Amino acid sequence: xxxxxxxxxxxxxxxxxxxxxxxxxxxxxxxxxxxxxxxxxxxxxxxxxxxxxxxxxxxxxxxxxxxxxxxxxxxxxxxxxxxxxxxxxxxxxxxxxxxxxxxxxxxxxxxxxxxxxxxxxxxxxxxxxxxxxxxxxxxxxxxxxxxxxxx
Numbered sequence: 001x002x003x004x005x006x007x008x009x010x011x012x013x014x015x016x017x018x019x020x021x022x023x024x025x026x027x028x029x030x031x032x033x034x035x036x037x038x039x040x041x042x043x044x045x046x047x048x049x050x051x052x053x054x055x056x057x058x059x060x061x062x063x064x065x066x067x068x069x070x071x072x073x074x075x076x077x078x079x080x081x082x083x084x085x086x087x088x089x090x091x092x093x094x095x096x097x098x099x100x101x102x103x104x105x106x107x108x109x110x111x112x113x114x115x116x117x118x119x120x121x122x123x124x125x126x127x128x129x130x131x132x133x134x135x136x137x138x139x140x141x142x143x144x145x146x147x148x149x150x151x
Contacts, residue, residue, distance in 0.1 A: 024043055024044045024045075025041055025042065025043055025044070025052070026041075026042045026043075026044060026049060027039060027040065027041055027042075028040045028042070035057070035059055035063070036057055037056070037057060038054060038055065038056050038057070039054070039055040039057070040053075040054055040055075041053040041054075041055070050073075050075075051073040051080075052072070052073055053070055053071065053072055053073065053083075054070075054071040054073070054080045055068055055069065055070055055071075056068070056069040056071070057069075060090075064088070064090060065088050066087070066088050066089075067085055067086065067087050067088065068085065068086045068088075069082065069084075069085040069086075070082075070083045070084050070085065071083055081102075081104075082102035082109070083101075083102055084099055084100060084101050084102060084109075085099075085100050085102075085109060086098070086099055086100075087100065087112070091119075093119050093120045094117065094118045094119035094120050094126070094127075095117075095118055096115055096116060096117040096118065097115070097116050097118075098112035098114065098115045099112060099113055099114040099115075100112050100113070101113060111133070112133065112140075113132065113133045114130070114131065114132050114133070115130075115131040115132075115140055116128065116129070116130050116131070117129045117131070121147065124149060124150045124151070125147060125148070125149055125150070126147070126148045126150060127145070127146075127147055127148075128145065128146040128147070128148060129142060129144075129145050130142070130143040130144050130145070131143060
């Protein structure tokens with residue numbers, strides 16, 4: 001199945017990012033057992049490197065990405081604070097990803113606000129369905145759908 005996100009996918013993204021000379025961002029990663037556990041993003045303001053974002057990654061026993069948590073650097077506190085997380089759930093014919101935003105007053109993540117489903121429709125075709133939370137209906141509703149032909 002070509003629609004899963006593995007530790008190798010995350011590693012390839014990291015290697016690609018660190019080799020891009022045309023970006024103001026720099027990347028540093030903590031790697032354990034060939035998996036990126038944490039990636040730090042720093043921004044070059046012309047004179048110094050400023051901490052920007054920390055991404056924490058979690059994987060299942062098969063090496064598939066299950067969670068990507070983003071934390072933004074707070075210059076006042078000097079600490080990274082949660083921003084959002086993406087949860088990945090795998091099915092027999094694809095996977096879905098849900099985005100949960102950090103709720104500072106609850107000191108926890110809110111329920112998912114967005115969901116994207118990727119489903120293998122045939123050998124070279126992936127169906128993509130975007131959902132968003134509707135407060136009035138108290139459920140996820142379809143925002144749009146796409147079919148992707150993989151060559």
